Amino acid sequence: MRLGVDAMGGDFAPTEVVRGAISARDILEEGDQIVLAGQREAIEPLLNECPDWRSFIRIAHSPEVVGMDDPPVEAVRAKPNSSIALLAKMHKQKEVDAIISAGNTGACVAAWQMNLRRLAGVHRPGIAVIMPTFHNPIVLCDVGANVDCRPQHLFQYAIMASLYLEHVGGVKSPRIGLLSIGSEAAKGNALVKKTRDLLKSASGLKFVGNVEGRDLLRDVCDVIVCEGFVGNVCLKLMEGLADGLFKGLTAQLGKADPAVASQAKALFRSILGRYDYSEVGGAPLLGVNGICIISHGSSKARAIRSAILKARQFATQGVNELITTHLGRYDTGNGE
Amino acid sequence: MRLGVDAMGGDFAPTEVVRGAISARDILEEGDQIVLAGQREAIEPLLNECPDWRSFIRIAHSPEVVGMDDPPVEAVRAKPNSSIALLAKMHKQKEVDAIISAGNTGACVAAWQMNLRRLAGVHRPGIAVIMPTFHNPIVLCDVGANVDCRPQHLFQYAIMASLYLEHVGGVKSPRIGLLSIGSEAAKGNALVKKTRDLLKSASGLKFVGNVEGRDLLRDVCDVIVCEGFVGNVCLKLMEGLADGLFKGLTAQLGKADPAVASQAKALFRSILGRYDYSEVGGAPLLGVNGICIISHGSSKARAIRSAILKARQFATQGVNELITTHLGRYDTGNGE
Numbered sequence: 001m002r003l004g005v006d007a008m009g010g011d012f013a014p015t016e017v018v019r020g021a022i023s024a025r026d027i028l029e030e031g032d033q034i035v036l037a038g039q040r041e042a043i044e045p046l047l048n049e050c051p052d053w054r055s056f057i058r059i060a061h062s063p064e065v066v067g068m069d070d071p072p073v074e075a076v077r078a079k080p081n082s083s084i085a086l087l088a089k090m091h092k093q094k095e096v097d098a099i100i101s102a103g104n105t106g107a108c109v110a111a112w113q114m115n116l117r118r119l120a121g122v123h124r125p126g127i128a129v130i131m132p133t134f135h136n137p138i139v140l141c142d143v144g145a146n147v148d149c150r151p152q153h154l155f156q157y158a159i160m161a162s163l164y165l166e167h168v169g170g171v172k173s174p175r176i177g178l179l180s181i182g183s184e185a186a187k188g189n190a191l192v193k194k195t196r197d198l199l200k201s202a203s204g205l206k207f208v209g210n211v212e213g214r215d216l217l218r219d220v221c222d223v224i225v226c227e228g229f230v231g232n233v234c235l236k237l238m239e240g241l242a243d244g245l246f247k248g249l250t251a252q253l254g255k256a257d258p259a260v261a262s263q264a265k266a267l268f269r270s271i272l273g274r275y276d277y278s279e280v281g282g283a284p285l286l287g288v289n290g291i292c293i294i295s296h297g298s299s300k301a302r303a304i305r306s307a308i309l310k311a312r313q314f315a316t317q318g319v320n321e322l323i324t325t326h327l328g329r330y331d332t333g334n335g336e
Numbered sequence: 337m338r339l340g341v342d343a344m345g346g347d348f349a350p351t352e353v354v355r356g357a358i359s360a361r362d363i364l365e366e367g368d369q370i371v372l373a374g375q376r377e378a379i380e381p382l383l384n385e386c387p388d389w390r391s392f393i394r395i396a397h398s399p400e401v402v403g404m405d406d407p408p409v410e411a412v413r414a415k416p417n418s419s420i421a422l423l424a425k426m427h428k429q430k431e432v433d434a435i436i437s438a439g440n441t442g443a444c445v446a447a448w449q450m451n452l453r454r455l456a457g458v459h460r461p462g463i464a465v466i467m468p469t470f471h472n473p474i475v476l477c478d479v480g481a482n483v484d485c486r487p488q489h490l491f492q493y494a495i496m497a498s499l500y501l502e503h504v505g506g507v508k509s510p511r512i513g514l515l516s517i518g519s520e521a522a523k524g525n526a527l528v529k530k531t532r533d534l535l536k537s538a539s540g541l542k543f544v545g546n547v548e549g550r551d552l553l554r555d556v557c558d559v560i561v562c563e564g565f566v567g568n569v570c571l572k573l574m575e576g577l578a579d580g581l582f583k584g585l586t587a588q589l590g591k592a593d594p595a596v597a598s599q600a601k602a603l604f605r606s607i608l609g610r611y612d613y614s615e616v617g618g619a620p621l622l623g624v625n626g627i628c629i630i631s632h633g634s635s636k637a638r639a640i641r642s643a644i645l646k647a648r649q650f651a652t653q654g655v656n657e658l659i660t661t662h663l664g665r666y667d668t669g670n671g672e
Contacts, residue, residue, distance in 0.1 A: 069520065071520060072522075134580065134584040134588075144517055147524070148526075180565075181483070181568040181569060181572075182442075186408075187442075188483070188565070189483040189484065212568075212569070212576075213570060213573030213576060214572040215576065216573055216576055216580075217576050217577060217579075218580070229516075229524070229566070230566055232517040232549070233515060233549040233566055233570060237549030237550065237552055237570055240548075240550030240551065240554060241553060241578075243553075244470065244554070247470070248470040248553075252470075253603055257599065260599045263593065263596045264589065267588070267596070
């Protein structure tokens, strides 16, 4: 398997991306190769810490770099020779079997959708993030690819995210929840009410009904579907809360009882780290005709390694083939 | 001042509501009265723990009760003699100066909007919650009154919530943020982009631009505006996270180091309690022609007392008059 990795994407690129690629060596199988896309002159010196890197890594040179804050669509147009664009082209031409980036999410979504198109029957791709909780992991989909959702899109997210969680996240027969503002059928906006009807009437789905923000950590479902705006706000709120609570707790504990604080600090960090989806490494853009993994901008080597592992699993489990088969069972009409 | 309180509303009604009313005695001024709306036979026995309750409390009997899970609009229609409906009528007829309920939020919003109508110039009422953080408190508006927002509605929420935070929350010249999925102008959905234009072009507002979910605790703004669906999801997510983190942290700490855990537990509770908006007690339904405070369903006596205090402050500060004056400065066209 050849795994294309964007060496220029992310807040700590290229250093941490290259380190992540090197550290992924042990999860590769015989004949696997990591293709680092980006500026050769920036990447090559970093590879020297692994003398025989050429045995499992090669560089695909791209001179341009999309910045983390570049306006996505414009950046894709203005920088046709970026690492993000190069990966899209290589994947389309089957020169790599999966692509991974911790770069500008909007630019990845735009460039990869445009080049790879959608799987047969898919209305809109969505990003699915597996989030660790104190119970089982849950998957939230969509977290920002699609802010103009129709009920059919959310319905398909439920199916795609379930297959992903089952076959990559290891959760058998996932329970599906629809994010809303109350568990009763009458609660929610028009999008939620129509999606609820679609999910309820579909056979073969474990739909548990509406779930609320407070249910995200309550083990009432395994898959949560929502439109990309809400999902993105939730994801970042969780990130901010975990960070804010960690800082706040240690500061306040320090004031109240320095001895307890110093003992508790390391424990806190490890426990709150479980809420940190950025460490989980990599969320697939489900529904594109390819294997596209988007990592958090703040990814370090460990997260990149983990994203490479996810891409491998996604490919070996045949998630895209499963999606096409399962979606084919439901006629969701015109989702345009 | 006469403060109408729904004795039948909330998970711990009527006991905790009546206790809250009794405990609010010290924040009342000479001549103030609390009017407890609800079933006389349920309320009166609870008042006996305060022998001279008649000096500051009276009961307004209403035979029907709206359940916490009743479908809101239907419940308002089917139970015209509920405490929620009675409070609306009494407030409309100026028999009370403010009304407070920890009952079915949807039913309160429906009954109170219907009876009291809107302040002059207001397109849609919105619920504004002041949330404690490790920095200054922030206010989030709307958290669920309006799930079908237009840009003009969000624009008015910014102004109304700012006045509320300034005059009741004590934050001078609040900074306004618009909840989106990226700080750049190009990010967000159509509603956010249009609202951004309105807020940017309005003079006299401290608009800081788009903010993200992770900014809620980062002290980058004091007022966050969003449509009710997103705001409600965020509010409940924060509630669930604080709860989930508290339980998870104490459980994990207990496994790792029981001694530290037992020492830290009380500290945790007090610190995480700061994130618990349910203890803050009471969020106004801004924009209605009245003073309407909605409390969290899980309110106990302390939260009810705090909601009564908020209603008093709202009235004495003349927030509704300020809203009418300030909104009059901006022509936001037809927000229907």
